[in-house]
Amino acid sequence: MSLARDSLCRLPVAASRARFAGLTVTGTLAALALFAAVLVVPAGAQGARPVDIDLAPGGGWWVTYSDGRIEARDHAPGIGSVKLGERVRLVALVPASTGYWAVTNWGHVVSLRGASSSGDVSHLALNGEIIAAVPTTTGRGYYLLGSDGGIFTFGDARFHGSVQGMLDERHGPGQVLANDWLTAPVVTMATTPAGYWLVSADGSVFSFGDAVYHGSVQDVVDEQAGPATAARDWLNSPIVGVVPSAAGAGYLMLASDGGIFNFGRSQFHGSIAGQTASPAVAVDVTANRSGYVIVTADGRVWVRGTVARGESTACRQMESSLAKLDELLERVKESAAYQVAIARQSAERSRPEVSTEFGKRLAENVNAALNSQIEYAEKRAQDAITRQEQSNADQRKFLWATYGPACWGVCEYWEQARGVLARLREELRAAEARHASVGRDTAGQSAVDVARARMEAGEEVSRIQSDIEFQWSYMGSVNAHGATAGTSSSC
Known part of the structure; x- marks a missing residue:
């Protein structure tokens, strides 16, 4: 279990006491209010903003906006947009086995590019809005997550439990309410073939079905600061997204400050914490699962790690x-x-x-x-x-120096570049040794042969020196312009 250390720092405001609009609340309610103040944005208060990012099968990605726009980026094919009514906004774009589903905050599911809808909850009187939607691993069904922690299943999605159901089983029906028990609200979820994880804003993880628990932010805090410190007191920003690794062997969390937390076999490839003032809103793994893409509220897409061929x-x-x-x-x-x-x-x-x-x-x-x-x-x-x-x-x-950082990510580019420099230095030492040895033993060699050998050895030394200078110049250029993908210092 590891994490991006730049994602953790102590909150300047005590989580045990908070004041909102003249109302003072304490304890768990204060913690919930603190995270809610960060997470909840009134409809229309900041205009349309990105809410989701999904990789396109043929390369590129789609950025979904709250006003129904779905922008095709990086040569991804267009898939249209969704017309929304007043006070309605998109919360997710869900890939299906064929096509896509666009999900609104009131639980309406819109089918795109041939996807067949399996139903929605737009006809129900919900206790809270839908805040997340994820597909099953087969793409033939989907889960809708309500702001009250409720889970709705459609298609081949199966219900495996909820936080409230877990509490009812432990303490009896209705004896302990999830909203009172949780240290922060559930904000997102990720699926396995026969289960799912629910993740709260403070990085708590609840496993259901065949989903295996691989750790939480609180576990990390326990190791670093001791069990007396709560994760919500250490997190600089709340968790806003989670994606699973291959075969459910781990998961990766995204905080709104761009920090990344990885658990199980999920790999850390860098974060964007401290590199943008715009909050991160969604994350998706690349097709080869050797990297991930993050979208921030200003619509900018950040790539970390490596992308699959064609992505x-x-x-x-x-x-x-x-x-x-x-x-x-x-x-x-x-x-x-x-x-x-x-x-x-x-x-x-x-x-x-x-x-x-x-x-x-x-x-x-x-x-x-x-x-x-x-x-x-x-x-x-x-x-x-x-x-x-x-x-x-x-x-x-x-080409390697020009496109490498954007293709593989700056951190991997720098790792490879350092390897290239090490190899070039070895070649330079060998070439300099050959150049120095020319002319020491001239037996059987004419002056012309010796001069030619010395010239060729000198040219080889100059070529390798030029390669080293070239490599350094492009590494410096990447470092100077690394704001779009993270600088070398973040690696």
Whole structure:
């Protein structure tokens, strides 16, 4: 179990006592009020804002806004928008096995791109608004989570319990109310094949069905500060999102300040805490589950870790350019082979057939000249291939440095870049040693051979030094412009 330490700091306001609009509340109610003050935004008070982010199957992602807009980002295909009435806002976009479901705060489910609706709760008198919606692992059903902790199941979703049901089982029906017992309200959930986790604003986790408990923010606080300290007193901002890792082996929580908490086998790839004044609102893992994307209230998307092939414009641009370089090299090789074949064919046609002694001596001279032409053609062909290979190598360095940070994430880019620098330094030491050894033993070597060897060794040293300078310059550029994806210091 690990976490982003920049997500934790002591709240400047005591959680045991809070004042709102002249009303003083204490104890658990104060804690609930404190988190509610952060989480609840009156409809229309701040205009439309992002509420969800989902990865598109063909690459890119969709950002869902509270006013019904669904923006396609990074070359994701458009899937339309939802017309909403007064006081109605979207709370989630839920991927189905075919198409998508858009869910509103009053429990209405809108089917998009061919998804078949399995029902909703818009006809019910709800105790509170719907605050989250998640699909089943099959994509043939969905769960709706109410602000009162109620869970509604549709399609192949199955009810496995709730916080209130857990308390009723422990203490008897109605003896202990969830709202009184919880230290912070349940705000989000994530699913497993036959269960789910409910997560509260202070990072408490409640497991139901086959969902395995992997830890909570309180567990981390217990280890660092002792059990006497409550998670709500340490969290700088409330938890707003949770996503599961593969096969339910862990989960990852997002705090509204951009902090990331990972539990079980869920991997930490960096956070955006301290890098933006806009609160984080939603998180989703990448298709290869080696990274995640975060959307903030200003509509900005932040990528951490690595994205799967085709998920990012940067990755697609880099892969497309690399493929073109490979194609160009193959064409150069084919052209070189063709030129050599033509030279050989021409030489064979020009070889004399003689029987006299004089003719044989003449033929030897002619054949020597023809062989020289073939060797010249072969050398030109190899030179063309070598030039293209060097050009490709330079282009690969440029592409790697230009698109790498956006494709893989700055932290992984820096890790790889440090490895490249270490390898280049080893190559430089070896090249300098070879350069220093040239001319020590000149037995059997002409002055021209020694001079050529010294020049070639010197050129190799200069090339590697240039590669190192190139690498440093681009790493510095990434560090200077890392605000869009996190700076090297956050790695």
